[in-house]
Amino acid sequence: MALKLTAELLNAIERHAEAAYPHEGCGILLGRVEGDTRTVTDILPVENQREEAARRNRYLIPPEVVADGEEMAEQKGLEVIGFFHSHPDHPARPSAFDREHAWPWYSYVITSVEQGRASGSRAWRLLDDRSQFVEEEMAYA
């Protein structure tokens, strides 16, 4: 179980997270699936559509935006393989709220941003029985 991406793409994810600080930033991961390994080839940073007062610890990508991402992926012969979001001044671990609002299979990349600087990113997948997230190895392609 691994998520492959280049240093450039990870850098782009972390810069987006820093730009969104003190709010949560978010986006869509596009790429290819080979067995249990995914390779991120494109990222789509999107606007966090939660209301202003909640954006510091909540994010929302509405279904129309996810559907647009799916269409874009299809046109490029790719798949939506997951999503990324940031945790301002919180560790890069999924919260209970993240678990209630997730599907298995997708890769969820979380970037911790401390005082405006990205301090690390980790990838997670929800177990089939929805009981917990397990960490997915991030490999640099």
Add this chain to the structure above:
Amino acid sequence: MPSIRIPTPLRPYTGGQSIVPVHSATVGAALNELAERYPQLRPHLFNETGELRSFVNIFVNNEDVRYLHQGETPLREEDTIRIVPSIAGGAGETGGGERKVDHMALKVNQAFIIALLMAAYITNTPWLVAFVAAVMLIGTIWPQAALFKAVYTYVLKPAGVLKPRVIPDNPEPHLFAQGLGGVFLALSSLALLGLNQPVVGWALAWLVVGLAALNLFVGFCAGCFIYYQLNRLHVPGFTASPIERRK
């Protein structure tokens, strides 16, 4: 026959199928048909009470069924149902990130302030002004000890006399407004009890009565207005911004 397009994450539960044909006549029935055929899919679409999970959205030919007839939306032969997640989450723990205020508690607080201050004026009892000032200032610094709100929380609400009106809102501006009122009344008490300046003292008390009444009867919170102006000017400490209504 109408069909359901299965998003990639859910295909492991449909034996890898990306399109599942259904016989049902409505969207709701079609989703149940799908969940009955593939029981392992059910927990990812429906919650424990059988409702569609809040982040699961259903489209019929690219139209969100929430804007059609929800589960009752009829299906035609050529229709395609799409299951699309909205992606939500965030660092805040469950419920903790939601900002809500019970406006009924605020109204009870305002009613107490108005009634006691008017009683103080009519009976010429300055110490009652000092009492209200103390309740307001203590309630600002230590919200759990707010006496008038406690009457609501522990007596009026459980007895069913008043019904909660919990709406998305920031608590800080209301606390700030109360603190401001408390400061006015503390100055009023000082004028009445310490400085022998009854005109100044009662004028300040009536100012607080007027502002509390404006809030109680018209719904305009002057202290909150000041708070949000300070927030707009980025004054340190005034971090809560007005809550935008969602589209």
